Amino acid sequence: MRTGTTFRTSLRALQRNKMRSLLTALGIIIGVGAVIAMVSIGNGAKAMVENQIASLGENVILVMSGSMNSRGVSSGSGGVYTMTIPDMEAIRSEVDGVKAISPEARRSQRVAAGNQNWLTTINGVAPEYFDLRRWPLAEGTCFTERDVRGATKVAVVGATVVEELFNGENPVGGTIRVRNIPFLITGVLTRKGSSLMGSDQDDAVFVPYTSAMKRIIGTETVRTIHVQAEQASAMPDMQAQITSLLNQRHRIGPEKDSDFMVRSQEDIAQTANATSKVMTGLLAAIASVSLLVGGIGIMNIMLVSVTERTREIGIRMAVGAHGRDILLQFLVESIVLSCLGGVFGILVGVGTAKLVTMITGWNTLISPSAILMSFTFSAFIGIFFGFYPAKKAAALDPIEALRYE
Amino acid sequence: MIKISHVTRTYQEANGRQVRALQDVSLNLEAGSMTAITGPSGCGKSTLLHLLGALDQPDAGEITVNGIALQHATESQRTRYRRETVGIVFQFFHLLPGMTLLENVALPLILGGSGQAVATVRAVELISLAGLREKANRLPHEVSGGELQRAAVARALVHRPRLLLADEPTGNLDSANATRVLDLFHNIHQEGLATIIMVTHSREIAAQMPNHLEMADGALQSMAQGMAY
Numbered sequence: 001m002r003t004g005t006t007f008r009t010s011l012r013a014l015q016r017n018k019m020r021s022l023l024t025a026l027g028i029i030i031g032v033g034a035v036i037a038m039v040s041i042g043n044g045a046k047a048m049v050e051n052q053i054a055s056l057g058e059n060v061i062l063v064m065s066g067s068m069n070s071r072g073v074s075s076g077s078g079g080v081y082t083m084t085i086p087d088m089e090a091i092r093s094e095v096d097g098v099k100a101i102s103p104e105a106r107r108s109q110r111v112a113a114g115n116q117n118w119l120t121t122i123n124g125v126a127p128e129y130f131d132l133r134r135w136p137l138a139e140g141t142c143f144t145e146r147d148v149r150g151a152t153k154v155a156v157v158g159a160t161v162v163e164e165l166f167n168g169e170n171p172v173g174g175t176i177r178v179r180n181i182p183f184l185i186t187g188v189l190t191r192k193g194s195s196l197m198g199s200d201q202d203d204a205v206f207v208p209y210t211s212a213m214k215r216i217i218g219t220e221t222v223r224t225i226h227v228q229a230e231q232a233s234a235m236p237d238m239q240a241q242i243t244s245l246l247n248q249r250h251r252i253g254p255e256k257d258s259d260f261m262v263r264s265q266e267d268i269a270q271t272a273n274a275t276s277k278v279m280t281g282l283l284a285a286i287a288s289v290s291l292l293v294g295g296i297g298i299m300n301i302m303l304v305s306v307t308e309r310t311r312e313i314g315i316r317m318a319v320g321a322h323g324r325d326i327l328l329q330f331l332v333e334s335i336v337l338s339c340l341g342g343v344f345g346i347l348v349g350v351g352t353a354k355l356v357t358m359i360t361g362w363n364t365l366i367s368p369s370a371i372l373m374s375f376t377f378s379a380f381i382g383i384f385f386g387f388y389p390a391k392k393a394a395a396l397d398p399i400e401a402l403r404y405e
Numbered sequence: 406m407i408k409i410s411h412v413t414r415t416y417q418e419a420n421g422r423q424v425r426a427l428q429d430v431s432l433n434l435e436a437g438s439m440t441a442i443t444g445p446s447g448c449g450k451s452t453l454l455h456l457l458g459a460l461d462q463p464d465a466g467e468i469t470v471n472g473i474a475l476q477h478a479t480e481s482q483r484t485r486y487r488r489e490t491v492g493i494v495f496q497f498f499h500l501l502p503g504m505t506l507l508e509n510v511a512l513p514l515i516l517g518g519s520g521q522a523v524a525t526v527r528a529v530e531l532i533s534l535a536g537l538r539e540k541a542n543r544l545p546h547e548v549s550g551g552e553l554q555r556a557a558v559a560r561a562l563v564h565r566p567r568l569l570l571a572d573e574p575t576g577n578l579d580s581a582n583a584t585r586v587l588d589l590f591h592n593i594h595q596e597g598l599a600t601i602i603m604v605t606h607s608r609e610i611a612a613q614m615p616n617h618l619e620m621a622d623g624a625l626q627s628m629a630q631g632m633a634y
């Protein structure tokens with residue numbers, strides 16, 4: 001029998017049982033749709049994390065107060081930060097290959113301008129901070145090394161603060177009051193988006209770290225020191241140098257818990273990637289189960305259909321159908337079912353991903369490879385789960401099949 | 406052309422009892438001959454036709470058609486034999502329920518690898534000979550028993566078989582239509598194109614055939630050759 005004819009015969013058989021065909025394909029539709037939607041969500045999350053890690057800057061090492069120890073994360077003794085400005089100066093002068101370095105002295109603080117006020121984050125940093133984080137200014141200029149030495153009252157503000165306090169108008173040259181101290185605004189930063197932890201990085205006022213520590217926070221310690229390396233290849237060595245230097249400075253021996261952590265951007269990326277890989281894998285695995293269930297559904301229906309059409313098979317054989325004609329007919333039926341399911345599943349999956357983005361605002365990334373893979377997989381399911389019923393049909397004895405009631 | 410020697414076919418009933426449908430049947434038929442088989446219900450007529458059509462296998466004995474020893478043939482040789490050599494009119498018609506009469510008649514050609522167009526032209530020819538031109542596009546459940554029977558005859562002849570096995574092909578027909586079917590058979594016979602074996606309950610029809618075999622209890626009773634013509 002010609003292949004085209006086999007195809008037409010199979011399609012007709014499927015059409016004769018429209019509802020049943022649809023329900024059978026539904027298993028695959030849901031399976032493929034779920035795989036694509038899940039992988040899209042996973043990939044979207046991954047892309048977002050990668051973006052955020054890149055937004056840390058280039059070749060950045062973070063030296064953080066507190067440590068990971070047997071009791072989990074501690075933020076140093078009694079919640080007080082442990083990094084100091086002398087620590088930073090020591091790193092700058094004693095570790096090789098430092099391109100830029102800046103502390104981050106943060107504090108949540110209500111600020112005011114005119115008759116408006118707004119709760120934001122004060123972030124005391126060095127002038128190098130903005131280059132280090134690849135975070136250019138949109139307006140005005142940055143403060144300088146001299147401002148740091150003099151602990152002057154100047155500030156660079158984030159885009160969100162401009163919106164909230166100045167209705168989006170250019171505030172350069174104006175003042176912003178922090179604890180009733182007027183700070184001169186010298187610059188406005190470009191928009192950066194949310195951080196790895198999900199907070200809005202543009203909702204911040206940046207001042208020289210000396211000003212922040214003396215005038216606003218009243219502290220000698222900082223939470224984080226950002227160190228930028230000259231070269232990526234030097235980073236592991238620099239991490240080791242920083243660790244040993246700080247161990248020495250903080251008198252940390254084998255029996256004393258460390259009070260700081262040194263993490264490179266790559267470390268952070270690896271951890272985040274590992275997490276999102278596990279997440280994506282898990283989601284895809286769960287979704288694959290529904291594909292498997294869909295495949296079993298196809299097999300079930302094909303078996304029913306072979307039984308129902310035993311007499312038809314007998315007649316076909318009696319008038320000259322080959323076993324392989326029968327095999328092909330049933331196999332094509334199950335492949336058509338699963339591939340149709342695959343095509344609609346792709347539509348459903350892509351639609352779901354888009355809907356998720358619309359409703360929750362999550363980033364989703366539809367990956368062509370996931371589409372290709374789940375479609376191929378659904379075709380394979382058609383062959384795999386259709387083969388046994390088709391084989392069974394082809395192996396029927398013609399006279400037995402003719403007599404079947 | 407057809408050589409049946411010492412053929413036995415036993416059915417196993419559900420309760421384990423054995424039914425001897427055919428018992429030591431031997432028979433030779435020449436190519437191009439035309440034979441009627443009569444006999445009471447249950448004497449094994451249909452069983453014999455199924456064996457000749459390579460739909461069923463004997464328990465013992467040999468059947469050779471056109472030099473092909475059926476029980477030694479491979480499954481694919483038997484399929485080829487069913488498709489090319491034999492045409493069968495089943496006692497219970499066995500048309501495919503989802504196909505029109507025309508499609509049913511064209512099916513053996515399609516299975517043999519003919520294109521749709523060629524198969525349809527030939528099928529229309531046979532459908533017309535069977536007097537079913539108006540009913541060609543109906544489904545089997547939309548026509549009468551006699552019409553089904555004629556469609557079954559058309560399907561058995563569509564691929565020009567060299568052996569025609571007809572199991573009561575006139576059983577549901579009025580005399581006019583029975584005559585039409587028999588005339589068809591006679592024409593084929595006279596053209597010397599096919600060997601014809603026909604089971605019938607009508608002694609009248611059997612009497613018109615060149616050969617007439619009687620069966621009883623799974624065995625051949627008599628062989629009255631050349632009775633009529």
Ligand SMILES: Nc1ncnc2c1ncn2[C@@H]1O[C@H](COP(=O)(O)OP(=O)(O)OP(=O)(O)O)[C@@H](O)[C@H]1O
Nearest residue numbers: 416417418424426445446447448449450451452453
């Ligand atoms: N599948 C089967 N299982 C058990 N017994 C069977 C089976 N098929 C036929 N028989 C028995 O074999 C015998 C011969 O059956 P067969 O169909 O050949 O008879 P027949 O001569 O064609 O009868 P009829 O004129 O009624 O069609 C009968 O006794 C029947 O009951």
Ligand SMILES: [Mg+2]
Nearest residue numbers: 450451496572
């Ligand atoms: Mg019978």
